[in-house]
Amino acid sequence: MHEGVAAYVLGVLDEEEVEEFERHLDTCARCQAELKEMADIPSRLDDLKHSAAASEDDPPPMSMSR
Amino acid sequence: MCPVLGHLTGRLESADIDAEHRIAVLYQEFGGPLLRHVRKSTGNDLQWAEDVVQETLVRAWRHSARLQWEPSLIWAWLLTVARRIVIDGRRRKSVRPHEVEPPEVDMLAVPDSSERALSAIVVAEALRSLSEEHREVIEQTYLRDRTISEAAEILGIPPGTVKSRLYYGIRALRVLLQDKGVAG
Numbered sequence: 574m575h576e577g578v579a580a581y582v583l584g585v586l587d588e589e590e591v592e593e594f595e596r597h598l599d600t601c602a603r604c605q606a607e608l609k610e611m612a613d614i615p616s617r618l619d620d621l622k623h624s625a626a627a628s629e630d631d632p633p634p635m636s637m638s639r
Numbered sequence: 640m641c642p643v644l645g646h647l648t649g650r651l652e653s654a655d656i657d658a659e660h661r662i663a664v665l666y667q668e669f670g671g672p673l674l675r676h677v678r679k680s681t682g683n684d685l686q687w688a689e690d691v692v693q694e695t696l697v698r699a700w701r702h703s704a705r706l707q708w709e710p711s712l713i714w715a716w717l718l719t720v721a722r723r724i725v726i727d728g729r730r731r732k733s734v735r736p737h738e739v740e741p742p743e744v745d746m747l748a749v750p751d752s753s754e755r756a757l758s759a760i761v762v763a764e765a766l767r768s769l770s771e772e773h774r775e776v777i778e779q780t781y782l783r784d785r786t787i788s789e790a791a792e793i794l795g796i797p798p799g800t801v802k803s804r805l806y807y808g809i810r811a812l813r814v815l816l817q818d819k820g821v822a823g
């Protein structure tokens with residue numbers, strides 16, 4: 574159950590899984606702590622996503638063609 | 640990053656606070672920071688960003704027990720709620736093609752600061768240092784706007800495995816970014 578925190582932070586869980594995880598989160602100090610630690614990661618990944626989409630000249634940093 | 644909210648808990652806890660006042664306090668405390676954050680994902684679409692903030696705070700208000708958490712945890716939680724609302728909105732737009740803005744427009748609308756460009760390079764480098772298994776699940780889920788279930792199908796591995804690899808992958812990524820000084 575604890576491992577769901579990363580998928581939760583990234584927003585890649587299905588709706589029912591979100592509700593299930595949030596019920597767990599309400600009572601799990603470990604996941605609450607990891608939620609805070611991971612909260613900034615999606616924004617960092619967005620920096621990469623946006624720059625890869627915006628720059629046509631440079632090859633994308635990874636195989637990220639949409 | 641997290642707004643300074645030392646006095647929030649007391650303000651939301653006071654016994655005489657009514658529902659309307661409570662949501663006003665939420666707006667006052669989180670509205671601005673949340674809007675600045677959400678606008679990074681919605682580009683120039685200010686109306687959409689404002690709708691996302693409103694929906695986020697309404698959901699927060701419905702789960703008022705979580706508003707007793709410490710402010711930095713409330714903030715982290717609000718970011719996840721707002722992110723899901725943006726992702727849902729993007730998905731809804733993409734199943735109605737005539738309403739879709741070309742993604743390039745959306746992306747380019749965000750002023751590309753040199754700070755952000757630098758962060759992109761650092762993040763790409765960190766992803767390359769991850770194990771293939773970890774990099775793959777991050778790429779096939781978040782970076783391609785897919786859920787765990789969708790990625791599992793594409794990768795031909797069980798959803799539980801994707802979830803677990805994502806967890807260890809994100810932890811490893813965080814450590815790498817922390818070493819490079821771009822994650823808190």
Ligand SMILES: [Zn+2]
Pocket residue numbers: 574575597601602603604
């Ligand atoms: Zn847990």
